[in-house]
Amino acid sequence: MSQIIRSTGQSAEIIEDPWYVVRDPAGLDLPGHAHRIIPFQQWRALLENGMTPGAETTGVWLSPDDEFQDDLVQLIQLPLLAIDFPSFRDGRGYSIAYLLRTRCSFTGELRAIGDVLRDQLFYMQRCGFNSFAVRADKDIHDALKGLTTFSVKYQGAVDDPVPLFRKREQATLPDEAWEP
Amino acid sequence: MYQYDHYDQILLNQRIEQYRDQVGRYLAGTLSEEEFLPLRLQNGVYSQRHAYMLRVAIPYGTLSANQLRTLAEIGETWDKGFGHFTTRQNIQFNWIRLENTPGIMERLAQAQMHAIQTSGNCVRNITTDAFAGVAADEVMDPRPLAEILRQWSTLNPEFAFLPRKFKIAMSGTATDRAVVRAHDIGIHLYRDENGAAMLKVLVGGGLGRTPIIGAVIREALPWRHLITYVEAVLRVFNRYGRRDNKYKARIKILVQALGAERFAAEVEQEWAQLKDSPSTLTGAEYRRVAAFFDPPPYEELEDAELEDADPTELAQNEPEFRRWLRRNVHPHKIAGYASVTLSTKPGLSSPPGDISSAQMRAVANWAEAYGFGEVRVSHEQNLVLPDIRQSDLYALWEEATRQGLATANIGLLTDIIACPGGDFCSLANARSIPIAQAIQGRFQDLDYLHDLGDLSLNINGCMNACAHHHIGNIGILGVDKNGEEWYQVTLGGRQGMAATLGKVIGPSFRAEQIPDVIEKIITVFTRHRHPGEPFSETLLRLGLEPFKAHVYAQ
Known part of the structure; x- marks a missing residue:
């Protein structure tokens, strides 16, 4: 079993991961792994063939290229969704996470997989990720430090939609219809 | 501040x-x-x-x-x-x-400064008019909203790995001095018929490899929606902008591919979900930030004092001071004050945009002695002292002259905008500084330059176009041909509300030919110019042909 970082927003810890990420559809038949995160396309194929993957033991991972708009109703009922970062420089996953959390009200575990590195974890957490499969060749204990880099955030995001300007000292000045 | x-x-x-x-x-x-x-x-x-x-x-x-x-x-x-x-x-x-x-x-x-997001595929420094807050023609001061947007974009978690860099410019004047139409997002601040502050949003402008003038995607957006609307634009770009090819990754390519109308519809759809969310701006926040940009304590001058302060008489016997007043001193919204541009383009002694530490200290001293301790940087790479008492103009001119910062060439042919080019930049295909200096060396007669009038000349060492050659009246682009430096010339670019991209006049030139080429272009201009006509107007009237014919004549 490998390890992941799980965060509550207040604190984060390294835990043994019960989930197995199926990168290759052929791996679906791999024995010994009850919990699987399968590719979105594979999951769709299963549904189309009338099969119901185990509700508690199936998660789905999305590639930034996947068109999942039409399947959201079922997707957000899953216990776990993962978003793949083919490269840490591909920022589409941040917007996808934001949309899943805010627009689609997904409340399950949202995991970053792929090229997941310490220096991006803070931003990922702000966009709604709460678990992180740090790239296997990196020290996960070192990566954990990436979640606590900043205590001040200017803008609203998934973790806190209220921007700093509404919390600053003068934020209570009367406002209605005020024009500069 | x-x-x-x-x-x-x-x-x-x-x-x-x-x-x-x-x-x-x-x-x-x-x-x-x-x-x-x-x-x-x-x-x-x-x-x-x-x-x-x-x-x-x-x-x-x-x-x-x-x-x-x-x-x-x-x-x-x-x-x-x-x-x-x-x-x-x-x-x-x-x-x-x-x-x-x-x-x-x-x-x-x-000193409350940083280098955050001055590079990378994220939202860069927000730029605006160098005369913000002091220009006589200003409708709204863009600085409060620019600062608010700076904070929103700083360490924004969702938009740190965009398909490509993202530049935003804002302007609150009738005549645009911030090149807003050549930015990924350009924002014009104005007041509607009821006096309410509104934004006009342009998207998809930019120079570089594929120069495009931005398209208006939103009119009459109330100012409170600035952040949510910009966020909607960024989200559409982050999701759908191309990532397969670095040269096709700017938002302008996406806007072109979808068409401005469809792009605007995508943004509106996204914005509908964000409108009135907590990121909507408040009057309290606007006032908190705007208070930092309140006008400094200007002196109210009596008519007699104003007359005394007027430097015109002093200038009668000082032709150099007179030239400087004409080109480097700009009208101010407060009577008795002026804004002054210090030229970083003295010619051979220093490359465009460069100033020494000693000069920086001198400028800081003048800002305190003659103004309210503030300095601006213009996108033409010059420095601006925004609030100078007219009665101090002569003293400032004398000091600036001693420091080599009083060249009276603002807006003239030798006020060249140039990137660092091949002397420093690893992206460059050719050098820009020696070309700028060769042209400045050829045109040293200030009287002649003043007669030629407004004329912008921009030089780039590569097609990334940091020096905006597409919108220079004369643009020069360095290109690499089998390991040799060559220079392509464009004519007819303009900045401002009527921003226009220049057109290439023909085959490129070797570095040593460029001063002759510029001289020939100027010859055609002076031959056909109506009295007092600026270069860009003559060019518009004549078209490219006479220029091409003379430049390429055997």
């Missing part, structure tokens, strides 16, 4: 700690070159031809005298005693050692 509170300062300090740790891990080998690259870029650190380059942010081009002294100190301590002002109102230091960058950032932070 905006002053940091404890939130701003804590955020900046934590950013420096993060960066210091990243540099340490890079030097220790636990962070690879590839992993470190975007991290250092988003802290303004480039790797150039000879050394690292640090680009320090000057938000919307505004500096205090103290900040300018800090930059002078950085130039002296960690560079070779000078800095280079850029067309995006920032400053670059070209001879930096990577190990020193965290220390430099700490020094900057003491």
Whole structure:
């Protein structure tokens, strides 16, 4: 079993991961792994063939290229969704996470997989990720430090939609219809 | 000027700690070159031809005298005693050692400055009119909203790995001086018939490899929706902008592919979900920020004092001062005051945009002695002292002359906008500085330059177009042909509300031919010019043909 970082927003810890990420559809038949995160396309194929993957033991991972708009109703009922970062420089996953959390009200575990590195974890957490499969060749204990880099955030995001300007000292000045 | 509170300062300090740790891990080998690259870029650190380059942010081009002294100190301590002002109102230091960058950032932070997001595929420094707050023709001061947008974009978690860099410019005047139509997002502030503050939003402008003038996608957006609307644009871009080809990744390519109308519809659909969310601006926040930009304590001058302050009489026997008044001094909204542009384009003695640490200190002193301690950087790479008493103009001119910063050439042929080019930049295909200096060397007669009048000339060392050659009346682009430097010439570019892209006149030239080419272009202009007509108008009237014919005549 490998390890992941799980965060509550207040604190984060390294835990043994019960989930197995199926990168290759052929791996679906791999024995010994009850919990699987399968590719979105594979999951769709299963549904189309009338099969119901185990509700508690199936998660789905999305590639930034996947068109999942039409399947959201079922997707957000899953216990776990993962978003793949083919490269840490591909920022589409941040917007996808934001949309899943805010627009689609997904409340399950949202995991970053792929090229997941310490220096991006803070931003990922702000966009709604709460678990992180740090790239296997990196020290996960070192990566954990990436979640606590900043205590001040200017803008609203998934973790806190209220921007700093509404919390600053003068934020209570009367406002209605005020024009500069 | 905006002053940091404890939130701003804590955020900046934590950013420096993060960066210091990243540099340490890079030097220790636990962070690879590839992993470190975007991290250092988003802290303004480039790797150039000879050394690292640090680009320090000057938000919307505004500096205090103290900040300018800090930059002078950085130039002296960690560079070779000078800095280079850029067309995006920032400053670059070209001879930096990577190990020193965290220390430099700490020094900057003491003066409430930083280098955050001056590079990388994220939202860059927000730029605006160098005369914001003082220009006689201003409708709305763009600085409060520019600062609000700076804070929103700083360390924005969702938009740090965009398909490509993202530049935003704002302007609140009838005549645009911020090149808003050549930005990824350009915002015009204006007042509607009821006096309410509104935004007109343009998207998809930009120069570079594929020069495009931005399209209006939203009219009459109430100012409170600034952040949510910009967020909607960024989200559409982040999701759908191309990532397969670096040269097709700017938002302008997406806007072109979808068409401005469909792009606008996508943004509206996204914005409908964000409208009136907590990111909607409040009057309280506007007032908090705007208070930092309240007018300084101007003296109210009596008519008699105003008459005394008028430098016109003094200028009668001083032709050089007269020239300087005509080109470098600009009308101010307060009677008895003026704004002054200090030219960083003296000609052969210094490349465009470069000034020494000693000059920076002198400018800081003048800002305090003759103004209210503020300095601006213009996108033409010059410095502006926004609030000078008219009665002090002569004294300032004398001092600026001694420091080599009083060349009376603002807006003239030798006020050349140029990138650092092949002498420094690793992206460049050709050098720009020697070309600028060869042209400045050919046209040294100031009387003649003044007769020629307004004429913009922009020189780029590569098609990334940092020096905006497409919108120069005369544009020069360095290209590489089998390892040799060649220069392509465009004519007819314009900035402002009627921004226009120049057209290539024909085959490119060798470096040594360029001064002759420019002279021939000027010859055609003077031959056909109506009295007092600016170059761009003559060109519009004549078309390119007579220029081409003369330049390429056997």
